[in-house]
């Protein structure tokens with residue numbers, strides 16, 4: 440399948456196959472106004488299958504969230520059909536409303552409050568702000 | 579930093595020096611309770627107990643009444659707006675309009691943190707699920723301080739339900755700040771400390787071991803902190819029956835312990851300390867309960883900025 444390159448915008452490549460929709464969801468992009476391509480199960484030279492997202496004319500995306508969902512993904516900034524910058528993903532110190540605490544005794548299971556996690560260690564483990572439960576949220 | 583207006587959600591909210599200030603005031607209250615009988619006159623404490631706990635609630639209420647203050651609150655959510663589905667945020671905002679300080683017990687973990695985010699008045703966590711119970715820790719530390727003089731270079735055994743035992747989690751957090759504390763964690767496999775507590779101990783470089791047998795651990799301990807092992811925490815009845823006696827302290831087991839051992843228990847006790855231990859001079863748990871009221875008196879005064 441052939442998908443055109445974009446003139447200006449962002450290409451998120453090497454997303455783990457099946458996670459493209461999740462990534463797109465958390466980027467908070469207005470998909471009614473912008474041209475967005477989500478390519479699922481593309482052939483990858485490195486990993487077998489992968490997902491790709493192409494965002495036309497968009498330049499501000501919350502990469503931090505991407506670092507949590509799939510930190511093996513790569514982010515390329517495109518201008519004039521050329522890659523002008525490759526963004527290195529980092530694990531954010533704090534993430535809000537990306538994951539739900541899995542501890543059934545956590546107060547967030549009954550109260551309508553934001554789900555907040557803080558980075559616990561560099562292996563991508565996060566700690567719930569409320570109950571301290573440690574979760575491996577990174578994929 | 580001043581303690582006035584602050585929240586106590588978990589032990590590390592207060593520095594070691596701030597805790598020492600509270601202990602110092604508690605000791606003055608113990609010596610001369612009459613001097614403090616009216617210092618909280620005109621002040622109102624709200625007790626928000628989303629699950630029943632006569633003991634902790636009485637301790638707070640007695641503390642406030644002995645300071646000359648007054649108390650409002652609920653002791654079971656069924657009878658309040660909470661039963662109609664009011665959020666913690668709304669409840670605390672309303673309570674903050676009437677009261678000067680709020681104490682909260684809730685079955686869910688992290689509940690007091692939510693309350694603190696919406697509260698203009700100090701919020702004290704009086705137990706949130708299996709998470710933390712910082713005022714019990716103040717009680718425990720004051721008791722150790724009064725009876726042993728110091729926390730340093732002490733071997734502390736914690737026995738029973740270490741997984742859901744919030745008093746244990748808070749006590750470990752607080753003791754990690756003192757030098758030379760060695761932890762012996764005694765519990766069945768199913769009830770070991772949560773991962774976050776273990777990680778905190780590793781990060782602090784603490785000397786700790788996790789073992790299954792109370793009797794084997796006893797000879798080395800300076801402090802033994804007993805907690806209840808509840809039947810409903812086990813996956814099956816057979817495991818409970820098989821294990822329950824292992825975690826009961828009785829006179830026979832106690833014969834293996836040091837003469838200077840100090841036995842603590844957050845109470846209420848069921849059968850994990852047999853009553854034949856009560857008359858042993860090493861049994862400290864009833865004095866500990868009394869210290870609980872005094873340390874809460876000191877805490878209330880500090881958070882209200884009195885004295």
Ligand SMILES: [Zn+2]
Nearest residue numbers: 540545567570
């Ligand atoms: Zn949680």
